[in-house]
Amino acid sequence: LARIKAWDLRGKEEELLKQLDDLKVALSQLRIAKVTGSAASKLSKIRLIRKSVVQVLTAINQTQKKTKTKPKTLRKFCKGRKYKPLDLSSENTRAIAKLLARYVLILKYRKKKKKNHCLH
Template identity: 45%
Template sequence: MARIKVHELRDKSKIDLQNQLQELKAELALLRVAKVTGGAPNKLSKIKVVRKSIAQVLTVTSQKQKSALREAYKNKKFIPLDLRPKKTRAIRRRLTKHQLSLETEREKKKEMYFPIRKYAIKV
């Protein structure tokens, strides 16, 4: 089997991808048997290509699954941890913009009664 192009895999449905994965795994099993029995060198070099193809199919499958989940949770209040943006721990614990802008009553009164003085320089 020739190398698989990933852009072709992205167009396939989930069932087609599963079928292709089964075919590739079966082919890999045959190639491994040929390796043990002392098969032709071209079959031995084909193992790497088939393994890479299996990895590509699995990657496309997981990417499709994740994008479907992202779409499902798009406007929900709570999102699973693995779908949230990956940030540093400190950034995740930071206050939100709304929380930062909140002021206590005392702060509001202090600001109102003692505003910052504005000076104008006479030229």
């Protein structure tokens, strides 16, 4: 298995998912071989296949970003995801971004008020 080149992947869009599945299957087989105590030549392929999986995933993400260049469509696409792309994150200062949500601040204020009331 030779190393996958990024420029090879850019032209193919439909084949990428199939290739990703094949690579993941191969990786799982190699991991099983690692546990069973197989030859060292198989173990050295694990790193190569992991890198290939990353390259395929990168190519998939790049093509998705290219097709969904407008921020509105990209927002819709990434709505249910755990992580948001950096180009969609709000452009606030670090302090503003880390501020607590308004409802949490109100709760904290109420708690403090109750505590002070008990002390006096």
